[in-house]
Amino acid sequence: MKTLLIVYHSMTGGTEQMVQAAAGAASEPELRVRVLRAPQAKAADLLAADGYIFATPENLAAVSGLMKDFFDRTYYQVLDAINGNPYAALVCAGSDGHNAARQIERIATGWRLKAIAPPLIVCSHAQTKEEIFAPKHIDPAQLDACRTLGATMACGLAAGIF
Numbered sequence: 282m283k284t285l286l287i288v289y290h291s292m293t294g295g296t297e298q299m300v301q302a303a304a305g306a307a308s309e310p311e312l313r314v315r316v317l318r319a320p321q322a323k324a325a326d327l328l329a330a331d332g333y334i335f336a337t338p339e340n341l342a343a344v345s346g347l348m349k350d351f352f353d354r355t356y357y358q359v360l361d362a363i364n365g366n367p368y369a370a371l372v373c374a375g376s377d378g379h380n381a382a383r384q385i386e387r388i389a390t391g392w393r394l395k396a397i398a399p400p401l402i403v404c405s406h407a408q409t410k411e412e413i414f415a416p417k418h419i420d421p422a423q424l425d426a427c428r429t430l431g432a433t434m435a436c437g438l439a440a441g442i443f
């Protein structure tokens with residue numbers, strides 16, 4: 282039985298909807314899917330998993346603080362112990378998202394993980410203070426893209442392709 286670990290943070294629900302879509306589509310008989318919020322995720326969870334989806338809002342042109350805290354707490358503990366495992370990144374941004382995606386790519390490169398797809402960036406179009414703090418509603422077409430990513434990861438992991 283393989284394990285897919287999804288680690289995420291979300292303040293206003295956008296990233297969480299992306300994660301729910303990806304996790305919901307990641308159903309394979311030979312696959313266990315674990316979804317953890319960043320503060321709950323530990324090095325042992327990474328070590329016990331065979332593949333990963335990291336999902337974050339972009340905040341101040343970076344991964345969110347709690348995702349950074351997760352990477353800071355676990356990076357050196359699992360270095361050289363998860364080489365070659367597959368991963369994908371989901372980023373929910375107001376209008377950009379590329380710096381957060383780049384940060385995850387650099388961390389994953391350090392861990393020697395294999396990207397199964399380019400980072401999936403979804404823009405919630407929040408610009409004003411009111412929009413930034415409002416609950417987010419991710420477009421159905423973009424949730425479909427998250428489902429495709431989750432299903433692809435699940436299928437590849439379960440089949441031993443990645």
Ligand SMILES: Cc1cc2nc3c(=O)[nH]c(=O)nc-3n(C[C@H](O)[C@H](O)[C@H](O)COP(=O)(O)O)c2cc1C
Pocket residue numbers: 290291292293294295296297337338339340341342343373374375376377378405407412413417
């Ligand atoms: C403190 C803060 C900083 C932000 N900085 C950026 C940014 O640099 N680039 C961007 O595209 N969006 C930025 N945003 C917008 C969020 O990425 C956007 O609201 C996103 O939908 C949040 O995801 P969530 O609903 O999962 O919390 C920022 C939001 C906050 C609260």
